[in-house]
Amino acid sequence: MNLKSKNVIIFTDLDGTMLDYRDYSCGKVALLVSKLKNRGVIIVFCSSKTRAEQEIYRSQLKLNSPFISENGGAIFIDKNYFPFNYEYHKIDSGYHVIELGMPYRKIKDRLDKIREINNLSFRGFGDMGVNEVVEITGLDRVSAELAKKRDYSESLNLTGSEKDIVFILKQIEIAGLKWTRGTRFYSISSGSDKGKAVRVLLGLFKREYGLVSTIGVGDSPNDFSMLAEVDIPVLVQKISGNWEDVDLPNLHKVEGIGPDGWVNALTNLMMV
Numbered sequence: 001m002n003l004k005s006k007n008v009i010i011f012t013d014l015d016g017t018m019l020d021y022r023d024y025s026c027g028k029v030a031l032l033v034s035k036l037k038n039r040g041v042i043i044v045f046c047s048s049k050t051r052a053e054q055e056i057y058r059s060q061l062k063l064n065s066p067f068i069s070e071n072g073g074a075i076f077i078d079k080n081y082f083p084f085n086y087e088y089h090k091i092d093s094g095y096h097v098i099e100l101g102m103p104y105r106k107i108k109d110r111l112d113k114i115r116e117i118n119n120l121s122f123r124g125f126g127d128m129g130v131n132e133v134v135e136i137t138g139l140d141r142v143s144a145e146l147a148k149k150r151d152y153s154e155s156l157n158l159t160g161s162e163k164d165i166v167f168i169l170k171q172i173e174i175a176g177l178k179w180t181r182g183t184r185f186y187s188i189s190s191g192s193d194k195g196k197a198v199r200v201l202l203g204l205f206k207r208e209y210g211l212v213s214t215i216g217v218g219d220s221p222n223d224f225s226m227l228a229e230v231d232i233p234v235l236v237q238k239i240s241g242n243w244e245d246v247d248l249p250n251l252h253k254v255e256g257i258g259p260d261g262w263v264n265a266l267t268n269l270m271m272v
């Protein structure tokens with residue numbers, strides 16, 4: 001399908017999708033992003049990354065559109081972006097912030113309790129020093145600091161046998177939390193997800209534009225809820241060369257790992 005119409009909104013994952021898997025750079029998509037922007041296409045990050053991390057890519061790609069942080073934990077909207085009033089929870093650094101997730105401290109407390117009661121040793125970003133985050137992610141030090149600035153979700157590095165991991169995930173569910181698997185890590189939240197955040201933000205876009213066409217691009221299970229909300233869901237290839245396994249109507253499995261797939265998909269869909 002080709003889209004020529006105005007009011008196209010692309011909801012996109014970052015890690016393993018728009019960003020290079022190894023060095024987290026957005027270099028491969030930069031040219032296409034600028035072409036799409038010139039055509040009035042709106043690009044919305046929808047990522048497990050924190051607000052501070054996403055702000056770096058926003059500035060590199062010169063985007064001013066709203067973005068969704070921490071797997072749907074919150075939506076950040078430049079306060080003058082929409083020309084009408086709408087509900088939000090707070091104003092922070094020039095953003096209207098719509099909060100959908102539980103505060104990080106509460107999530108962390110519950111995870112600490114699970115670890116203590118069951119004598120487990122799993123670790124999240126909040127339990128790690130910057131060096132450890134650098135080691136497991138491959139991020140540079142500054143980016144690792146930004147990745148630790150979590151407000152609505154915790155990223156867990158679950159290692160060990162499948163049985164051990166299943167046990168931990170079960171305890172997380174019993175504690176009233178939800179989990180999802182991203183490109184590298186498990187993300188723990190109170191049940192906020194990318195799909196819910198996309199729905200809320202789409203409501204605002206529809207108020208401004210009426211009809212909109214939506215594309216979603218992702219690589220991992222934490223993207224499924226986002227992909228389910230859009231007209232055209234796209235999966236890029238993972239680093240293994242496989243696509244994540246999911247059954248969604250109209251799903252496009254595009255050739256290309258991460259940003260190569262992103263460029264392929266959007267070049268074809270938007271006839272750039």
Ligand SMILES: [Mg+2]
Nearest residue numbers: 013015016183
């Ligand atoms: Mg991803």
